Amino acid sequence: MKGKYCCGELKTRVAAIAAKAGIPAQDAAAIADVLVTTDMRGIHSHGVVRLARYLDCIKAGGIKPATEPVVLKESPNSLMVSAAGGLGIPAAMKAMGMLVAKMENQAIGIATVNHSDHYGAAGCYAMMAADRGYVGFSMSNTCPLVAPAGGRAAAIGNNPFAYAAPGKKYRAVLFDVCMSKVAAGKLVIAAEAGKRIPADWILTRDGRPTDDPNEIWHDAVMLPFAEHKGYGFAAMVEMMTGVLAMSGMMSGVHSWNTQPGRDADTGHAFIVVNPEFFGGKDAFAGRTDAMIEELKRCPTVEGVSEVLYPGELEWRREADALTNGLTLPAASEKELERAALTAETF
Amino acid sequence: MKGKYCCGELKTRVAAIAAKAGIPAQDAAAIADVLVTTDMRGIHSHGVVRLARYLDCIKAGGIKPATEPVVLKESPNSLMVSAAGGLGIPAAMKAMGMLVAKMENQAIGIATVNHSDHYGAAGCYAMMAADRGYVGFSMSNTCPLVAPAGGRAAAIGNNPFAYAAPGKKYRAVLFDVCMSKVAAGKLVIAAEAGKRIPADWILTRDGRPTDDPNEIWHDAVMLPFAEHKGYGFAAMVEMMTGVLAMSGMMSGVHSWNTQPGRDADTGHAFIVVNPEFFGGKDAFAGRTDAMIEELKRCPTVEGVSEVLYPGELEWRREADALTNGLTLPAASEKELERAALTAETF
Numbered sequence: 001m002k003g004k005y006c007c008g009e010l011k012t013r014v015a016a017i018a019a020k021a022g023i024p025a026q027d028a029a030a031i032a033d034v035l036v037t038t039d040m041r042g043i044h045s046h047g048v049v050r051l052a053r054y055l056d057c058i059k060a061g062g063i064k065p066a067t068e069p070v071v072l073k074e075s076p077n078s079l080m081v082s083a084a085g086g087l088g089i090p091a092a093m094k095a096m097g098m099l100v101a102k103m104e105n106q107a108i109g110i111a112t113v114n115h116s117d118h119y120g121a122a123g124c125y126a127m128m129a130a131d132r133g134y135v136g137f138s139m140s141n142t143c144p145l146v147a148p149a150g151g152r153a154a155a156i157g158n159n160p161f162a163y164a165a166p167g168k169k170y171r172a173v174l175f176d177v178c179m180s181k182v183a184a185g186k187l188v189i190a191a192e193a194g195k196r197i198p199a200d201w202i203l204t205r206d207g208r209p210t211d212d213p214n215e216i217w218h219d220a221v222m223l224p225f226a227e228h229k230g231y232g233f234a235a236m237v238e239m240m241t242g243v244l245a246m247s248g249m250m251s252g253v254h255s256w257n258t259q260p261g262r263d264a265d266t267g268h269a270f271i272v273v274n275p276e277f278f279g280g281k282d283a284f285a286g287r288t289d290a291m292i293e294e295l296k297r298c299p300t301v302e303g304v305s306e307v308l309y310p311g312e313l314e315w316r317r318e319a320d321a322l323t324n325g326l327t328l329p330a331a332s333e334k335e336l337e338r339a340a341l342t343a344e345t346f
Numbered sequence: 347m348k349g350k351y352c353c354g355e356l357k358t359r360v361a362a363i364a365a366k367a368g369i370p371a372q373d374a375a376a377i378a379d380v381l382v383t384t385d386m387r388g389i390h391s392h393g394v395v396r397l398a399r400y401l402d403c404i405k406a407g408g409i410k411p412a413t414e415p416v417v418l419k420e421s422p423n424s425l426m427v428s429a430a431g432g433l434g435i436p437a438a439m440k441a442m443g444m445l446v447a448k449m450e451n452q453a454i455g456i457a458t459v460n461h462s463d464h465y466g467a468a469g470c471y472a473m474m475a476a477d478r479g480y481v482g483f484s485m486s487n488t489c490p491l492v493a494p495a496g497g498r499a500a501a502i503g504n505n506p507f508a509y510a511a512p513g514k515k516y517r518a519v520l521f522d523v524c525m526s527k528v529a530a531g532k533l534v535i536a537a538e539a540g541k542r543i544p545a546d547w548i549l550t551r552d553g554r555p556t557d558d559p560n561e562i563w564h565d566a567v568m569l570p571f572a573e574h575k576g577y578g579f580a581a582m583v584e585m586m587t588g589v590l591a592m593s594g595m596m597s598g599v600h601s602w603n604t605q606p607g608r609d610a611d612t613g614h615a616f617i618v619v620n621p622e623f624f625g626g627k628d629a630f631a632g633r634t635d636a637m638i639e640e641l642k643r644c645p646t647v648e649g650v651s652e653v654l655y656p657g658e659l660e661w662r663r664e665a666d667a668l669t670n671g672l673t674l675p676a677a678s679e680k681e682l683e684r685a686a687l688t689a690e691t692f
Contacts, residue, residue, distance in 0.1 A: 021511075049521070073623060073624065074689050075452075075453050075623055077423065077452070077453055077454060078453030081626050083539050106423070106425060107421050107423055107455075107456055108455065108456040109453075110453055111621060112455040147647075148653045149653070149654070150646050150647060150650035150652070151645065151647065151653045152645055152647045153641075153642055153645050153648055154541070155644040155653070156639060156641070160630070160667065163582050163585070165589070174580075175581065175582060176452070177441055177578060182602070207645070207647065225572035225575050226527075226575070226576065227571070228574040228656075229571050231573075232521035232523060232656045233521075233579075235655070235656050238637060239481065239511045239519065239634070240481070240619075242633070243511070243536065243633045244619065244624050244625070244630060245483065245622060245624065245628070246625040246633075248670075249636070249637060250636075250637055250641075251640060271617070273590065275590060277419060277424045278419065278426050278458055278590050278591065279592040284589060284590060287588070287589045287592075291581070291584060291588070291589055291595060294596045294597060295501055295581075295596075296498035297501075298493070298494055298498075298499050299499050299553070300496050301493075301496060301498045304497075306494065306496070307495070307496050307497045307501070308472075309581070310574075310577070310578045321521060324560050329411070338393050
């Protein structure tokens, strides 16, 4: 099917494909929810385009389709979890869910996940906290993709990081970035669309600038945003995921794109803050609104019609997809069809 | 005195000047330690160059020189503190000190400070945690200085953020940034040196590009790094400091440069993570070393001799200043002399 999707129907379809590949129903539903929601927010690089690759990894033995996360250590406000080589999305949802459940009488809490895999868009887990009135942080390492400042080889992951904070009139502030100039998924989409890219996004594997997004399939090296700043934030995420979570770190994380049969050993970390231990949840949400409104009042540079608060574009797109249906890019359509075919072979 | 300073003697001198202005001895020593240590690390924009301005604010009534921070709310792993209109550096040191003291049996903890002022270099407080084997985060809002992506007015602070994580062979990874393309202090130093700046660092107050750093004294608008990414990180810090800490937020924070008589109402937030609740402090520090060494092995682009880990340059400069003495830039010398003269008038 091409054209507009009903979001709920698409979730059902994605979950059915995942289940067909041996993923337990609850986990398949979690994957469908995270991927389709991400498409609804317009982040197609991290939406259903990813499903076929998850199935490739399961087929190749790199991801176990039906494992339960194991709690390795626990305290009243912390969890150290192993995803036991399973899928990243359900493991992350379970870890963040367990953490949020601990938060009512805690000012701050933390959960780490090791031995995991690609967890989709970081912001989805941060929103699990914001939807309960908490501030949420979410981060993950990835296989080496980004050159440190001054380097010409992929030494560190592009290490996505997100936070979300609830508003009152406004749903939430939501910010979700990776540390490279652009997300790997954007390169994938450019490659599928046959487009060239700006020459300062990536280096070839031997350190030369290039405008060919297909280099992403040949060990391209991504450059960090704002040079040492992006590099430093990538190192922060590596600290919290690889180093702290006792997961794979740096070259110990394996690419699910180029090595689908390898255990990725990805790490995630989640932090939740409870405003009740400060000015209270209600005051916090009201103040978030005030911050948003002050940002919206900012006059714009020529050619820009309004200042957006972080997440505003995503909420507009999500509302539009719910009301008018969701349009997927060609690359997502193609990968979704490939996922359906792959699932048939399980 | 011009030329090289003995670091210890310079701290004594800075503390004596601060004390002369009515700052209690312990707080004066804290200020001297933070400012001189920052110069030793080569971050002259946040070193002793700032002292005279602190005294200007005290003289103008904008900062109270001798207040004690007040704990407004407390839990086993959290503190909500008011600096009660006092100096930022001693308030931040006390809040982070109290938080670190809570951490032995906690996986994660948080302290916020409101009604504070400029707290110097964010990284100094993150290092208080790293020096005890913990991961430390430190952040502060500032008066509006930065345009949000698409905006042409200063709507949000440049909101410094730092983290530090301890190593074993290596002292620590230390990362300390603001969200504008450059720190305001760098503009001050360029202005004092009579230098021009790249045209994409700031806008004039009416939204025009400029290469004149003196515009910083005329309500210049700083641009965020990496457009929406720097903007989003600035909003994150504003969330944790202004919104959560119940301090001034956005335009509610007042410039200590242009309005020394105004209560700045700055907010700070600190987070500490204890690796004992994950793989253990020893394993963590060893893994930090491994991460550092993997970064150091990365081959470099032409013209760069080595990849540096975050903080490496600062540790080299600090060791050099301890061994060979500290050289201050002319602007710092001048402001230090002005501070000494100002202190005489108290």
